[in-house]
Amino acid sequence: MQCAHWHRLPLDLAREARSKAPGGHLDRAVRCHLSPHEGDEHYGFLTELDEYGAALWLRWYGRGEMEVVTLPDCPALGTGRNRDGCCLFAGHIQQHTWEGAQKTASRTS
Numbered sequence: 407m408q409c410a411h412w413h414r415l416p417l418d419l420a421r422e423a424r425s426k427a428p429g430g431h432l433d434r435a436v437r438c439h440l441s442p443h444e445g446d447e448h449y450g451f452l453t454e455l456d457e458y459g460a461a462l463w464l465r466w467y468g469r470g471e472m473e474v475v476t477l478p479d480c481p482a483l484g485t486g487r488n489r490d491g492c493c494l495f496a497g498h499i500q501q502h503t504w505e506g507a508q509k510t511a512s513r514t515s
């Protein structure tokens with residue numbers, strides 16, 4: 407399960423993201439990466455910043471404010487065979503991404 411909120415990446419913030427990550431691929435719209443959550447603060451993944459162990463995220467609020475933020479990668483590793491890394495940022499709320507994946511896998515098997 408994943409939060410159902412999407413947000414368009416406005417041109418000015420796309421420019422800001424590109425100046426911080428010139429080689430990164432940017433999508434025109436991002437989906438909140440968190441699992442379904444309370445509150446109206448959403449985080450959409452923009453692109454990696456390899457050299458810093460960090461990534462660019464679009465943070466937006468239900469009332470319309472948004473900003474590009476640089477957040478360190480979440481250091482948590484999954485307990486499964488692959489020890490997948492979490493695709494979120496350090497200090498995120500809700501589950502790690504591999505927790506959701508593991509639950510989905512066990513539900514379908």
Ligand SMILES: [Zn+2]
Pocket residue numbers: 409410411438439440443447448449
């Ligand atoms: Zn969300």
Ligand SMILES: [Zn+2]
Pocket residue numbers: 480481482492493494495498501502503
């Ligand atoms: Zn995590």
